[in-house]
Amino acid sequence: MSRMPIYMDHHATTPVEPRVLAAMLPYFSEIFGNAASKDHEFGYQASHAVEQGRTQVAALINARPDEIIFTSGATESDNLALFGVAERYADTGDHIITCVTEHKAVLDAAKHLEAQGKRVTYLRVNQYGQIDLDELRAAIIPQTVLISIMAANNEIGTLAPLAEIGRSAREHGVLFHTDATQAAGSIPLDVQKMQIDLLSLSAHKMYGPKGIGALYVRRSNPRVRLAPLLYGGGHERGMRSGTLNVPGIVGFGTAAEIARREMKEQAAQLHAWIEQLFAGLQQHITGIALNGHPTKRLPHNLNIYIPGVESRAFIAGLKDLAVATGSACTSASVAPSHVIMALGFGEERAHCSLRFGLGRSNNAEQVAYVVELVARRVTELRTLLAA
Numbered sequence: 236m237s238r239m240p241i242y243m244d245h246h247a248t249t250p251v252e253p254r255v256l257a258a259m260l261p262y263f264s265e266i267f268g269n270a271a272s273k274d275h276e277f278g279y280q281a282s283h284a285v286e287q288g289r290t291q292v293a294a295l296i297n298a299r300p301d302e303i304i305f306t307s308g309a310t311e312s313d314n315l316a317l318f319g320v321a322e323r324y325a326d327t328g329d330h331i332i333t334c335v336t337e338h339k340a341v342l343d344a345a346k347h348l349e350a351q352g353k354r355v356t357y358l359r360v361n362q363y364g365q366i367d368l369d370e371l372r373a374a375i376i377p378q379t380v381l382i383s384i385m386a387a388n389n390e391i392g393t394l395a396p397l398a399e400i401g402r403s404a405r406e407h408g409v410l411f412h413t414d415a416t417q418a419a420g421s422i423p424l425d426v427q428k429m430q431i432d433l434l435s436l437s438a439h440k441m442y443g444p445k446g447i448g449a450l451y452v453r454r455s456n457p458r459v460r461l462a463p464l465l466y467g468g469g470h471e472r473g474m475r476s477g478t479l480n481v482p483g484i485v486g487f488g489t490a491a492e493i494a495r496r497e498m499k500e501q502a503a504q505l506h507a508w509i510e511q512l513f514a515g516l517q518q519h520i521t522g523i524a525l526n527g528h529p530t531k532r533l534p535h536n537l538n539i540y541i542p543g544v545e546s547r548a549f550i551a552g553l554k555d556l557a558v559a560t561g562s563a564c565t566s567a568s569v570a571p572s573h574v575i576m577a578l579g580f581g582e583e584r585a586h587c588s589l590r591f592g593l594g595r596s597n598n599a600e601q602v603a604y605v606v607e608l609v610a611r612r613v614t615e616l617r618t619l620l621a622a
Contacts, residue, residue, distance in 0.1 A: 241601050242557045245440075245535060245594035246389055246417060251486065252442035252595075258489040259444065262482040270479045271470065281481045288488025295491040296415070296434060297425040298451050304471045305484055308448035309416040311464070312435035313340040313383075315450055315475065316412045319461030320381045320433070321348050324410075328378035330354045334366055335577045337385055338414055342573075345383075354378070362578050363528040364393035371400065375407045382411050386418035386434075390574040390590055391527030392536025394422070401430030410459060416440055416448075420494035421502060421533055426451055432459050438483065442595065443490030447483030450474075505593050506534040508602050512591060513537055515606030520613050526575060526588055537591040540575075540584050544616050549589065553612055556605060559590045 242250075262284060268277030270285045290300045306312045321331065333345050335357045345355045356374045358366045366384065375382075382404050384395050397413060404411035412433035415424055420441030426434055434451040438444055452474065453459045467476040494501075516523055516539065526538040541549070546560040560572070571585030578584075593602075 240555045240557050241605060242596060243591045243593055243605065244557045244559050246590060246592035247559060248439050248445065249442045249594055250596065251444055252490060252493060254493060255443055255486045255489045259482045259486040262485050266481075268481075270481055271468070281479075284481055285479055285484050288484040291488035291492045291495075292436065292449055293451075295419060295424070295495045296436075296451060297427050298434075299454060301472075302451055302454050304450045304452055304474050305479060305487075306448045306450055306475055307446055307480075308439075309338075309414065309435045309437035310340040310448075311475075312437075312448050312450035313338070313412075313414055314344050315461060315464050316433045316435060317341065317344040317348065317381070317383060318464060319474070320410055320412070320459075321351075321353055322462035323460050324380040328376075328380040330356070330376055330378040331381045331383065332356045332358065332371065332374050332379060332409075333383045334358045334360065334385070336360050336364055336388055336390075336574045337383070338389055338416070341383055341385070341414055358384075360577050362580070363531075364388055364391050364526075364574070364578060365528065365531070366395070368396065368399055368403065372403050372407075375403070375409060379407070379409050382409055384411075384413060386413045386415040386424065387422065387533050387536075388527070388574060389417045390572060391538045391578075392417075392533035393528045394418070394531045394533070397424075397429040397431065404432075405430045410457075417533060420491065420498060421535060423498070426453070432457070438487035438490055441490045441494050444483050444486040447480050447487045449487070501595065502534040505597075508593050508597060508599060509535060509537050509591075511599065512593070512602050512606060513539070515603065516609060519606060519610035526578065526584075535593045537593075538588060539591075540580070540588045541613055542587060543620060544587055544613050546587055546589050549612060549616060552615075553608070556608055559592070560588065 266280050268281035270281040272278030273282055289303045293300045293303050349355050360366055384400055387394050401411050410432045413431055414435045416437045419436050432453045437448040461474050463474050465476045470476045522542040524540045526540055571582050575585035575588050
């Protein structure tokens with residue numbers, strides 16, 4: 236057995252891949268130039284590294300390199316997409332469509348836009364976390380400027396029908412943004428085939444470093460324009476001023492390249508381990524149920540409901556396993572998961588659900604051990620409650 240605790244919270248973050256770290260290290264000391272200082276060799280080397288990273292990230296989603304805008308992470312990318320469109324297209328319309336199960340980076344931005352007088356429609360989801368495409372189409376009005384639906388839910392792993400959403404958006408002349416933070420590097424994404432106009436990414440969800448992300452911004456058919464959030468220097472096509480994080484971009488690009496090459500094989504392996512984990516838990520724990528869609532889901536995600544076992548109490552007494560009760564970005568809150576609540580099952584289910592996120596560092600032996608560990612912990616808690 237590998238060292239304890241066992242990490243199964245890869246939706247929160249992933250460890251930096253050794254190949255990624257090796258690519259980054261020279262850019263902290265040996266190649267330290269500012270990518271905007273192109274008057275000398277130091278700056279030119281940094282600029283060249285940035286453009287290589289841009290090309291690698293673009294290839295992961297079938298975009299052009301000049302359509303990649305580097306940011307500090309997916310939260311900034313989501314904010315830039317929503318605020319940037321809302322301000323730049325204010326003369327066209329004031330209506331945005333999103334979903335009740337979006338990440339807080341989108342939901343909180345949407346709430347802020349509402350406070351500024353914009354109109355936002357929040358689509359409901361079914362028991363699997365899926366939107367109704369007919370409801371989406373019915374929500375589009377002449378003043379709609381943006382649809383923002385995440386590619387894969389960060390808590391329950393449910394996948395969105397991106398191509399169908401993109402088609403509906405294009406038919407109505409509405410821009411389509413997707414938060415692909417959890418999906419990128421785990422499932423194939425193609426901004427051309429799926430007709431996506433804006434797409435958010437974060438390196439640390441795909442074995443890259445924290446603090447670096449990107450926003451894909453379509454340059455043609457249609458050309459998307461954004462009002463910037465940051466001013467000062469006009470970097471990144473004027474959409475995101477600030478000195479570029481060269482080591483982070485190098486790491487992001489390397490992580491994206493590795494994911495593009497190895498995604499298919501990795502997804503198959505992770506899916507097999509998830510199936511092993513869920514089958515084992517079902518065998519040893521009575522009453523557990525899956526949160527999310529049974530098949531249209533991320534290959535490395537398992538979110539389960541364990542009746543009568545409060546998830547925070549479960550985690551508090553478990554030192555050998557790292558799992559989550561929900562989104563890492565809202566883990567400080569004691570409120571029930573807004574995602575589980577949106578499925579229509581009520582607070583009890585939301586308070587008694589666990590999220591497993593498997594990754595490259597896991598193996599079948601760990602999965603078997605975790606089944607025993609979780610089953611034993613559940614038995615302990617249920618025994619205490621029954622006493």
